[in-house]
Amino acid sequence: MALARAVTFEGVSKDRMDQMDREMREGQPPEGMPATEIIVLHDPEAEKSLVIVFFETEDDYRKGDEVLSAMPAGDTPGRRTSVTKYNVATRMTT
Numbered sequence: 001m002a003l004a005r006a007v008t009f010e011g012v013s014k015d016r017m018d019q020m021d022r023e024m025r026e027g028q029p030p031e032g033m034p035a036t037e038i039i040v041l042h043d044p045e046a047e048k049s050l051v052i053v054f055f056e057t058e059d060d061y062r063k064g065d066e067v068l069s070a071m072p073a074g075d076t077p078g079r080r081t082s083v084t085k086y087n088v089a090t091r092m093t094t
Contacts, residue, residue, distance in 0.1 A: 002036075002088035003061040005053045005068065012049040012078035017042045020077055033067050034060040040077070049077045054088065061085065 020040070029035065037054040053068070055061040065085075073079075 002091070003055045003058065004086045004088050005055070005061065005065060006082075006084045006086060007051045007053075007068075007080060008082045009049045009051070009076060009078040010047060010081050012042060012047050014042075014044045016077060017044070017049065030067050030071065032063060034063050042077075047078070051077065 017040075024038070024040075029038075034055060035053045036056055039052045039054075041050040041052075043049070053064060055064050069083075
């Protein structure tokens with residue numbers, strides 16, 4: 001069963017989100033990151049974002065959680081307000 005790590009942030013400006021988008025498109029995932037997909041949602045009016053990181057296994061989730069938790073605050077979209085682990089009950093892409 002796939003797992004997802006959902007993290008919310010506040011204080012995320014449009015400029016910061018544009019910068020992160022460029023960095024993510026041009027760069028590589030952090031070393032040791034076993035994620036299969038990363039989705040970043042942004043509400044520019046509220047300056048909030050939601051980052052959802054998908055993992056295939058519990059072990060991958062643990063490794064990814066360690067990598068992401070160790071990231072310097074300057075590498076994140078804004079101030080982290082919550083981290084939640086979810087089972088991926090269903091997925092559909094069209």
